[in-house]
Amino acid sequence: xxxxxxxxxxxxxxxxxxxxxxxxKLMVWTASTILxxxxxxxxGDWVMISALYIGGQSVIDAIAKxxxx
Numbered sequence: 001x002x003x004x005x006x007x008x009x010x011x012x013x014x015x016x017x018x019x020x021x022x023x024x025k026l027m028v029w030t031a032s033t034i035l036x037x038x039x040x041x042x043x044g045d046w047v048m049i050s051a052l053y054i055g056g057q058s059v060i061d062a063i064a065k066x067x068x069x
Contacts, residue, residue: 028053 029050036046 025054025057 032041032046032049035041036043041049
């Protein structure tokens with residue numbers, strides 16, 4: 001196995017692990033928190049991003065669960 005193949009296999013393993021461990025909601029919240037900490041966005045923007053995404057994603061998840069997806 002070449003070094004490139006080994007690296008690609010390790011990256012795929014890490015991606016799979018991260019997808020199972022973290023949710024999109026957590027990643028959005030973490031990204032917006034980092035942006036707020038770096039003064040890229042204001043606290044009001046952080047609240048809006050968090051509320052809209054988490055609320056919207058929760059509705060989508062509930063509908064998908066009801067449909068059996």
